[in-house]
Amino acid sequence: MSSSRSSLRRGAVAAAVLALSSLSLAGCGAGFDAGTNQIRPDNVLKRVGDIQLQNVTVITSEDADGPASITARIFNGGDEDETLGGISFRSDGGTGTFVLSPADGGSLTVPAGGHLMLGGEGNASAIVQNAGDQDITDGEAQQLTFELSATGDIDVRALVFPAEDITYEEWGPSASPSGDGPEQDAAEGGESPEAEESPGTGESPEGELPAEGEAQDDGAGLDDGVGGDDTDDDGDDDADDAAGVDVPADGVESAR
Incomplete structure (x- = not known):
C-alpha cells in the first residue's frame, strides 16, 4: 500500500509541475507587449x-x-x-x-x-x-x-x-512617355484589327437583357503593390492597374 501511495503522490506532483510550466509558457505570449505582436516592417x-x-x-x-x-x-x-x-x-x-x-x-x-x-x-x-x-x-x-x-x-x-530593383520598379519616379503607341498609329490612319468575340460571350436569347446590377467583365487584371502593412494601413495599402488597350465600344456587334 505504501508503494502505491508513493506512486500516486509522485504522479500528482508531476502533474502539478506540468500545469505550472504550461501557465508560465502561455504567459510569455500574453498582453499588449507580446513578442508575437511586435511585427516590424522591412524598412x-x-x-x-x-x-x-x-x-x-x-x-x-x-x-x-x-x-x-x-x-x-x-x-x-x-x-x-x-x-x-x-x-x-x-x-x-x-x-x-x-x-x-x-x-x-x-x-x-x-x-x-x-x-x-x-x-x-x-x-x-x-x-x-x-x-x-x-x-x-x-x-x-x-x-x-x-x-x-x-x-x-x-x-x-x-x-x-x-528603381530598377525589382522590389521598387513600380514605385519609382515616372518617366515621360515617348515613342509611338497604338493610339498614335490609329490617329495616323492605321487600321485596327477586326474585333473578335470575347470568350464566354455567346448568343443571348432574343430580347433577353442581363439582370439589373450585373457587371460585365472588362478583362483587366490588377497587381497588388509593396509596403507595407496596410490598412492601404497603409495599409496600408496600394494596387497598380495593369495597362490595357482600349477597344471602341462600337467594335463588337451584338448577335441577333
Whole structure:
C-alpha cells in the first residue's frame, strides 16, 4: 500500500509541475507587449504621438541626374485628421524639399484612424528633381523630415534604392512617355484589327437583357503593390492597374 501511495503522490506532483510550466509558457505570449505582436516592417518605422511612418524609402530613377521619389505609408491613430505639409531632406549637397502632389481627386490629409500612401500609381507623390546634384545616392541612408500639421516634424533616415530593383520598379519616379503607341498609329490612319468575340460571350436569347446590377467583365487584371502593412494601413495599402488597350465600344456587334 505504501508503494502505491508513493506512486500516486509522485504522479500528482508531476502533474502539478506540468500545469505550472504550461501557465508560465502561455504567459510569455500574453498582453499588449507580446513578442508575437511586435511585427516590424522591412524598412523605416517611426512613431511620434498618434502618427506612424512605415516603409519609408527613397527611390532613384535610372538616370543618375534624374528625379527621385519617396514611397511611404503614414498612419494616423488619433481622433483628428492631420495634413502632410512637406518633406525636406539634408545631405552633403545641402538641404532641399520634395514636391508633394495629391492623388487624382484626393488630398494630402492623413485621416483619423486611416493612412496616406505615398508613391505608386494612383497615390500621392513626393518627388525631387536632379537627385544626383542633391547627393541623393543609391545605398545611402537619407535624412528626411516629414512635416505634419498637428504632430509637427518627424525625422527619419530612409534607405535609397534604384528603381530598377525589382522590389521598387513600380514605385519609382515616372518617366515621360515617348515613342509611338497604338493610339498614335490609329490617329495616323492605321487600321485596327477586326474585333473578335470575347470568350464566354455567346448568343443571348432574343430580347433577353442581363439582370439589373450585373457587371460585365472588362478583362483587366490588377497587381497588388509593396509596403507595407496596410490598412492601404497603409495599409496600408496600394494596387497598380495593369495597362490595357482600349477597344471602341462600337467594335463588337451584338448577335441577333
